[in-house]
Amino acid sequence: MNEAVETTVIGSYPVSLNTLKMMDDYSNGVLPSWNPYIKHAVSSMSDAGIDLISDGQTRDPFINIFARGFQGCRIRSRAEVIGPVDLVKPITKNDLTYVSSIIPKDKKILGLLVGPCTLSESVVDYFYNDKKELAFAFANALKKELRIIEPLVDMISIDEPFFSNIYPEYAKELISKVLDGVSCRTRMHVCGDVSSIVQDIVDFPVDILSHEFKATPTLFDVFSEHPSDIGICLGCVRSDRKEIEPVSEIITHIEKGKQVFDSKLKQLAPDCGLRMLPEKNALSKLRNLVSAKEKIYG
């Protein structure tokens, strides 16, 4: 039995904005606060029994959180790069500080970074006109953000959803650049079918790889063909479907994960962020995930 297995999330949680209150506050000269939404996301994940909790990526869709915060970027209809990318003030520090002030003592905090490749592929670039140069500029800025937030978190997850489709030859160098010298635990999350890159990413300088094993169960076989010592965060429930997986189905899935990864199975999570699901479905999925873990590990 591996007692170190923890339940966690990938990042985002559904957010239902009270737009009437925000407009009311705005007309009264009160800056809208995201804290009630962060508190709701944190409380929901915590109440569901999740061990390692994020801030819910409440403030913005995940690309915009960083594109809005970096110098050299701006948000129009899409995120745009209009000058040298740099970090001049912390982006997620305030939200994580707030999380640390409200989180129950027995819970841990997951910090989230959107990876430099995904950022460089998601923005409209009017400045660098060189994808690699842009990606490394993002990596440098993300490294500065990481230095600021690592004292606040138990683990940092660098999320590179695009790697399953766009995998540059400098992918490992990019991730290494961001994480060089990091002192907390690290994870890399990549969405989709990562079959074609598994042989590469098992050597990445992270503690844990996180993938959508529920939507792409063929990954079990692919990882079996490329054994390594890297830890695994097992996607156990779909984040792209409303249907709530019964506990028995999740147990079967985790047992398969144990069979393939043995003590390298470190985390149990949804396949991806839950932002697009109705909240009651997201919450039920987290509760069932925790129930399944408790039935297996006690």
Ligand SMILES: [Zn+2]
């Ligand atoms: Zn994902």
